[in-house]
Structures are given as structure tokens and as C-alpha cells.
Amino acid sequence: MTYQHIQFTVQQGVARVTLARPDKLNSFTEAMHLELRDALARVQDDADARVLVLTGAGRGFCAGQDLGDRGMQMAAGQAPDLGATVERFYKPLILSLQNLRVPTLAAVNGIAAGAGASLALACDLVVAAESAYFLQAFSKVGLIPDTGGTWLLPQRIGLARAMGLALLAEKLPAQRAADWGLIWSCVPDAAFPDEIDRLAGLLAQAPTRALVRTRQAMQAAASHTLEQQLSMEAGFMRELGWRHDYAEGVAAFLEKRPARFTGE
Incomplete structure (x- = not known):
């Protein structure tokens, strides 16, 4: 697929997807969704990719849904089926991120609003520029947070703060988001x-699996009992203990040298 609304590269283990509608x-838009879906599938299939960095071009990360992309339907007197939009585009997008075979890093360079905020929060690690901010703008147009927002926000910062952000639709500056524990830094x-490049490089050299x-394991914890979580941990530890990267990590520790992980 030829991309017009995103940019995609894989270099030195780092897959980078840049949302590229800066104006x-x-x-x-539907077109950008389809391109992003294709790029994530390529990352999933590319053995050279060890981390995904997701960011935006220009002064924004992602302002959510382009309401103008639905404008023709509304102008024709056809109310849009927003549930179908979520089912067709946003649900598979978030599930693709959550099931990706590599860790994901959201580099929030500017405004992250609506579905754009949820997109960032669906990544494993979220780093924001100081001038960036997060905005749950849904109540301004009579909607609820989607793209996983109603799950991600309470999980990250608790119900009280999640409700405040959703009901009041106030900007959350990046520094406060970090102070609240919504994002990593x-x-x-x-x-x-430079910080994004540093973190991407670290993750690209880490034991990917x-x-x-x-x-x-951390995603499952919210719905597990302690006993169930301990069993999951045992299963994952059993699997990982048989892998090359565990043996390499132990050898590197004993030999006092940097580990050379393969990601498998």
C-alpha cells in the first residue's frame, strides 16, 4: 500500500509510524485508518522490527476523529452510525496495538485529543513533550470517550480523575499527566x-518477548484474582526461562558485559 496520510519506516529495529495530516x-479519516492498519500489520510480520514508535507530524499528535470526514453523510440527512465506526476502525486499531508482537512507544509531540488521546494511552509507554496536552473532548459533542478511553483512563488514574477529564473536557497538560501517572514522562x-530516540533504541535492544x-500480564491483572495472576506469571516465566534471551541475560550479568538480546 502507498501511504498518503502516514509515514512509515523501519531502521535499526525501530519501526516508526508518523500520522501525517499536520494541517x-x-x-x-477512513483513509488514514486503513493506512495505519496496514502499517501495524507490517510491523507484526517484520522480524526486524523490535519496537514501534507512534507519533504525529507538525504541532499535533492526533486531534481525534476528523468530523469533516463524516460531513457528507450528515449533509445528505443521514445520521452517521458512530457505533459502526468504532467497530470497524477504532476497536481493531486498539486491539492491534495491544496485541502487537513488539513494545509500543507513543511520542506525544502536541495535542492528543479524543480518540488521539486514547490512541496514545493504548501504547505501552507514553512520553510527551512539555508543550503537549491531553483532552477528552467527547462531552463537547454529546458523546462518550471511545477508542478504549473508558477503560484506559480509570485503569491509569482512577475513577475520580477519569470522570473529571471526561465530564469537564478540560485540557490536561503533559506535566500534570505525568504527575498523575497517566503517562511515563x-x-x-x-x-x-533525543529522548524518544534514546528510549526507542533501548527498547529495540531489549528482550522483546x-x-x-x-x-x-499487567493487562490481565485487573480481571484476575491473585491466584490466577500467580499462575499466569508461572506460565510466562516457564516459557521465558527456556528462551535464548534469558540465558543471554544471565551470561551477560555473570560476565559483566552488555547483553545481546535477539528479541525471541
């Missing part, structure tokens, strides 16, 4: 590109 703050704008199993 529209990288808001979603807030970085000064000037240092942001172990990172993904960590994601899976």
Missing part, C-alpha cells in the same frame, strides 16, 4: 526528539 492536526520540548509478556 488537520493528524485527525483520523514529560520532557522539555528541546530534549524531546519478555516485554510483550509483561504487557499481557
Whole structure:
């Protein structure tokens, strides 16, 4: 597929997807959804990819759904089926991210609003530039947070803060998001590109399978009893203990040298 609304590269183990509609703050259209779906499938199938970095072009990360993309339906007097939009595009997008075979890093370079905020939060690690902010804008148009927002927000910051963000639709600056534990870190704008490159490089050299199993275990914890979680941990530890990267990690520790993980 030829991409017009995203940019996609894989270099030195780092797959980068850049949402590239900067004049529209990288808001979603059907065409961009299809391109992003294709890019994620390529990452899933590319053995050279060890981490995915997701970011936006220009001054925004993603402003959510481009309401103009539905404009023709509404102008023709046909109310859009927003549930169908969620089922067709946003649900598979988030599930694809959550099931990706490599860790994911959201580099939030500017506004992350609506579905764009949820897209970022669906990644394993979220780093934001100091000038960036998050906005749950759904109540301004009579909707609820989607793209997993009603699950991601309470999981990350608790019900009280999640409800405040959703009901009031107020901007959440990146530094406060970090202070609340919604994201991993807030970085000064000037240092942001280098920090993203540093983290991407670390993740690209890490034991990929172990990172993904960590994601899976932490996601499962909310619906598991302690006994169920302990059993899941035992299963994953059994699997990982048989892999090359565990043996390499132990050998590197004993030999006092950097580990050379393959990701398998």
C-alpha cells in the first residue's frame, strides 16, 4: 500500500509510524485508518522490527476523529452510525496495538485529543513533550470517550480523575499527566526528539518477548484474582526461562558485559 496520510519506516529495529495530516492536526479519516492498519500489520510480520514508535507530524499528535470526514453523510440527512465506526476502525486499531508482537512507544509531540488521546494511552509507554496536552473532548459533542478511553483512563488514574477529564473536557497538560501517572514522562520540548530516540533504541535492544509478556500480564491483572495472576506469571516465566534471551541475560550479568538480546 502507498501511504498518503502516514509515514512509515523501519531502521535499526525501530519501526516508526508518523500520522501525517499536520494541517488537520493528524485527525483520523477512513483513509488514514486503513493506512495505519496496514502499517501495524507490517510491523507484526517484520522480524526486524523490535519496537514501534507512534507519533504525529507538525504541532499535533492526533486531534481525534476528523468530523469533516463524516460531513457528507450528515449533509445528505443521514445520521452517521458512530457505533459502526468504532467497530470497524477504532476497536481493531486498539486491539492491534495491544496485541502487537513488539513494545509500543507513543511520542506525544502536541495535542492528543479524543480518540488521539486514547490512541496514545493504548501504547505501552507514553512520553510527551512539555508543550503537549491531553483532552477528552467527547462531552463537547454529546458523546462518550471511545477508542478504549473508558477503560484506559480509570485503569491509569482512577475513577475520580477519569470522570473529571471526561465530564469537564478540560485540557490536561503533559506535566500534570505525568504527575498523575497517566503517562511515563514529560520532557522539555528541546530534549524531546533525543529522548524518544534514546528510549526507542533501548527498547529495540531489549528482550522483546519478555516485554510483550509483561504487557499481557499487567493487562490481565485487573480481571484476575491473585491466584490466577500467580499462575499466569508461572506460565510466562516457564516459557521465558527456556528462551535464548534469558540465558543471554544471565551470561551477560555473570560476565559483566552488555547483553545481546535477539528479541525471541
